[in-house]
Amino acid sequence: MTDKTAPPLGDLVAIMARLRDPQGGCPWDVQQDFASIAPYTIEEAYEVADAIARDDMAALKDELGDLLLQVVFHARMAEEAGQFAIADVIAAICAKMVRRHPHVFGERTADAAAVRDSWETIKAGERRAASDDASALAGVALALPALLRAEKLQKRAARTGFDWPDADGPHAKILEELREVDAAEDDAARVDEVGDLLFAAVNFARHLNIDPEAALRRANAKFERRFRAMEVNAGQAFSALPLEDKERLWVAAKAAE
Template identity: 50%
Template sequence: MTKQEEKTPYTFNDLVNVMKALRTPETGCPWDLEQDFDSIAPYTIEEAYEVEDAIKRKDFENLREELGDLLFQPIFHAQMASEDNLFNIYDIIHDVTDKMITRHPHVFGNATAQTGADVDQIWDAQKSKEKGRNNQDSILDDVPRAFPALLRAQKLQKKVAKVGFEWPDISGVIAKLDEELDELKQARHSGDAAHHAEEIGDVFFVLVNYARMHGLNAEEIMRAANDKFERRFRAVENAVKVDENKALKDCTLEELEAQWQAVKKAEKKAKA
């Protein structure tokens, strides 16, 4: 490629201007013009998950693309906000830059931090000062309701644990789990669907607490469980098609269970 054929790299401002063009009345894109904060929010979440998926797969070419898609999301939101004279993308950049400087006084100020734990304490202390200025009613106010349920449960538990609302040791959580399982069994036969659902939620909540107290991430644990189930069932599907030359719908539960157990056995043998 000659120098004449080389393309000048686009800049951040170019992307901002593309977004402005897409939202320009009369000449913009009809779909983009129809959107609002609520309609775009699911896409923002979806793009974040796609970034994580690329990271998990270590597909860095795809990661580059997905990070671009994610970058476009705050620009989209900022453009809509600027149209209503709320804020613009440069306000966002200013605010987050100021926040990062303020919350890292061990880098940009006189504080010292030797470990990650030290940094966590500094971060939380500074965040508390900021929240105090914002007249926060509860320490739980900054745990977003839109978080995935398991993640939100773990965040809530972590918050209250920091102020002493915590089991002294893991035995308390295990006892609570036994209690909630007993209540779930009773609710199952109560005929009250809402109460049954509530007790299922209580069991989930205690299990998240159990994971947290072991230093584990409940969301990651559930994702791994999903991946394991999917991997094993795909193996069952393949075995049914290849070994038995049958469709899944033509198999009995006993046949599928036998294949499932065979897959589990093969996995354990491979790990040994």
């Protein structure tokens, strides 16, 4: 249900301007810059994803508000620096959405697969126009979580034809990388080989049409759920239990799901 009494975006913009006022604003907000706020922006995006994963619409509403605040915060700092304002941010995204949806705002028609291909083609053209970096890998953000960035790099490479034809190749690569981890002669080599192993695992997941980031989040949640059940079943003595007893508690927690 839409709340027609909700304040407009301009109210939030005005609040942020007041918070950033060097004379009467909040001392903490006034001291911030793009670099200091960026970690909060990333955190809020993850909290949005968490609310979605928990199917908690009340939390999602709150977290989207927190994320919107981050956009307004960055835009306000840019406006103070004479770079751009929130209106420019909105205008840019509106233009981008129209440009990237010619099948909606133009004369073309397309199914879902064609839309995806068209979107990537248009994005690639935008990257070439905005940067001297002509690589197919240009623009994959360094700040992305490593697992997500690995997937994006692989997808970019795949669009050039540099890819396994099916999941057999990545599967064999995982086994190869496991052997190379075992054969590593020192810690530095072991770090490299474990990185290669994780990269191969992402590639395998991609060929199975599985989102590796989402799969790992599910695995994390599963581990946490089972570990907490072990702690509850064992009581305060959990840490002191021998490993064999902990293993039995783990098996019981797994069977109880």
